[in-house]
Amino acid sequence: MMRVFFSVGEPSGDLHAAKLITNLQSRGVECVGYGGPKMREAGCRVDFQLTDMAVMGIAAILPLLGKFIQLAKRAGQLFDADRPDAVVLVDFPGFNWWVARAARKRGIPVYYYLPPQLWAWAPWRIHKMRKLIDKVLCCLPFEFDWYRERNMPAEFVGHPFFDEVASHPLDPAFLKQQADRKAAGERVIGILPGSRNLEVSMNFPVQCMLMQKLRERFPTARFLVASYKESQRAHCAEHLKKHHPDLPVDLHVGKTSEIIEAAETCVLVSGSVSLEVLARTTPSVVVYCVSTFSVIFLKPLIQCKYFCLANLIADWMIMPEFAPCRTPEVEVAQMADQLGTWLGSPVEMAKRKAEMRLLRDRVASPGATRNAADAILRELDRLPLSRAA
DSSP states (O other), X not given: OOEEEEEEOSHHHHHXXXXXXXXXXXXXXXXXXXXXXXXXXXXXXXXXXXXXXXOOSHHHHGGGHHHHXXXXXXXXXXXXXXXXXXXXXXXXXXXXXXXXXXXXXXXXXXXXXXXXXXHHHOGGGHHHHHHXXXXXXXXXXXXXXXXXXXXXXXXXXXXXXXXXXXXXXXXXXXXXXXXXXXXXXXXXXXEEOOSSHXXXXXXXXXXXXXXXXXXXXXXXXXXXXXXXXHHHHXXXXXHHHHHOTTSOEEEEESOHHHHHHHOSEEXXXXXXXXXXXXXXXXXXXXXXXXXXXXXXXXXXXXXSSOSSHHHHHHTSOSSOEEOOOSOHHHHHHHHHHHHHHHHHOHHHHHHHHHHHHHHHHHHOOSOHHHHHHXXXXXXXXXXXXXXXX
């Protein structure tokens, strides 16, 4: 039986890898590796729950550096003891480069699915990609073009978020509850604080400031917060209790898709969730709070116009972007004005939804998971038997 080793460190990557694993296993492929609970539920043998170590920023990474090094060495030991036919990496480049080196040293082919956004923040790392990766499975059309122009083997497979939207069953009782609220005159607004703990802690206070301002402008506003896990829901609840006890907020875990579908507008933290917001055509603004250090030292390195994936695909700001730093009050006022324009004008709301619908129909085709599985198996079929054995 063919065996594929996965290395997945992000919660969103865990979800998409689980879908790919399900597809591969249906074709007789055994899946093992580092990942998260979704992969385990899909039937993958998870040797370590790497998604528990999803962190942002050098200060958060340094205390875990020893553990990352240990896990990279362990990956090499696993390759020696039970050699996989291929290694599939999903995002999480800081650690996954080490896994790629361990595989490359042993002649095991390496494929990158949901690759790091080198085109945005580290184009010089294309040399590392060429050295360590056999092929990139690109999720975005312009990403494929970027790699091809730099002589990196790549294939466009589509983005798995669109598969998730197409296949995810929505909770009808939840949607009816929100529809009843809107019928009674409430304005339902979605708040998406991110999937990482640091994202939530940095962005949710600014989102709360925005909720407060919107509530002043729209007294019937109700806010639905989509938490990725229970600990984050508890963190948000504590912040609300301490700083905004009077805001009408409902906190939910596992209802992100329903909230995006039900909300009139959303306030989301930049990330791949913007693609689901696009697919569900919910007019939204994007916020991404960064440290002063990041603004001063990292911004000059960023190579693209936008930080939101939906905007990159559209090549215009279909979801207005805001990056509050030292004076968030300015950006909060601007976000409130933009959301107020949509909420206060059915014409403006319909116009933005129509624009999103046109873009969705052009780029949001399902099939990425199947395409990625096809690409991996096709690549392995081409390998000499001595290498793929």
